[in-house]
Amino acid sequence: MSLFLPPTASSMPEWxxxxxxxxxxxxxxxxxxxxxxxxxxxxxxxGYFDTSDNKAKIWDGSVWQPLW
Known part of the structure; x- marks a missing residue:
């Protein structure tokens, strides 16, 4: 399983x-x-799994963003 990045992915921010x-x-x-x-x-x-709120998170350069 992997994330789908559309053809315009080159216009997405690097993070x-x-x-x-x-x-x-x-x-x-x-x-x-x-x-x-x-x-x-x-x-x-x-990324890591935060056991305090049971959410996977990714660092975007300024804050930890939950994946769901």
Missing amino acids: VRKAATTVNKLLERQTFTPLGTAPANPRIGD
Whole structure:
């Protein structure tokens, strides 16, 4: 399973492409690193599973964005 990026993906912000790549890798492994607090010094596209609210999150460069 992977995220579909439309043909116009080149016009998307870089963080969206990086986040999609990270999500695809996480889905391939079918696991997210469960943590009680967000990782320190994340890079755009980094992800983890937040055990405090039971949501997978991706770093967009300024905030952790929940995937659902």
